[in-house]
Amino acid sequence: LAFFCYEGEKAVSLADVLRSHKTGDIAFVIGPEGGFSLKEVETARNLGAKVAGLGKRILRCETAPTFALSCIAYETEL
Secondary structure, three states, X not given: OEEEEOOOOOOOEHHHXXXXXXXXXXXEEOOOOOOOOHHHHHHHHHXXXXXXXXXXXXXXXXXXXXXXXXXXXXXXXO
């Protein structure tokens, strides 16, 4: 599973992506301050990454990875 964290994604949440993933490796991409461009989002989507939002808040690039890892641990019961 590869997912791309994008603040503009409102339809698919990180929880949705993680709940649909059963086993195997997980990789994720966190963007820079200011976010990703639409071209970067479409490129990730075209390469097979799941595009997911991280909730209503805009997280800093320093805290977003910790948040994503915490969500992964919670959903996969690590």
